[in-house]
Amino acid sequence: MKKEEPEPWGQLTAIDLHHCDKELLLNENKLSKFSLALCKKIGMKPHGKPIVDRFGKDNLYGYSMMQFIETSTITVHLDDNGNRAFIDVFSCKKFDEKIAIDFAKEFFKANKAKHQTLYRGC
Numbered sequence: 001m002k003k004e005e006p007e008p009w010g011q012l013t014a015i016d017l018h019h020c021d022k023e024l025l026l027n028e029n030k031l032s033k034f035s036l037a038l039c040k041k042i043g044m045k046p047h048g049k050p051i052v053d054r055f056g057k058d059n060l061y062g063y064s065m066m067q068f069i070e071t072s073t074i075t076v077h078l079d080d081n082g083n084r085a086f087i088d089v090f091s092c093k094k095f096d097e098k099i100a101i102d103f104a105k106e107f108f109k110a111n112k113a114k115h116q117t118l119y120r121g122c
Contacts, residue, residue, distance in 0.1 A: 009121025010072065010092040015104050017085040019111035025080040028052050028063060034107050035067035035074055041103045042095040044069040085110065090120075 024030055035050040047068040054063045065076040071093040077086045085108050089100055097117050105113040 006121070008119035010090055011094055011097075011117065011119055012088065012090045013097045013100055013115060013117045015087040015089075015101050016114045017087070017105060017108050017110035017112070018083070020083045020085050021109035022080055022083055024108050025063070025078045025083065025085065028054070031063055031065050031076065031078070035065055035076065037107070038074060038089070038100065038103055039067065039069060042089070042100050044071065044074075044091060044093070044095065
């Protein structure tokens, strides 16, 4: 008798954006708006306000953001030197990865997007 596979406990979609609009990568207010708009787009409920900070050293200096959602987190790391954005959406509630990817690409005006989706806890 074949053992049934357990349902995934969580979904992680990692989105890498390239050739983004540099001004967006340097705008703390826009980054906060991104996280709240993404929550709305993929049907997630924010838990509190986004945490945004600019820190690091040399070419690793840039903005990062974390938004708690009721089912986990959204994190963003921006590389304004390389005009790139790295976005991770993790939730134990399933979401439409295509909507998240398309919205992120459009928001940051990226020319290229790569992504990977993993299902956790299987």
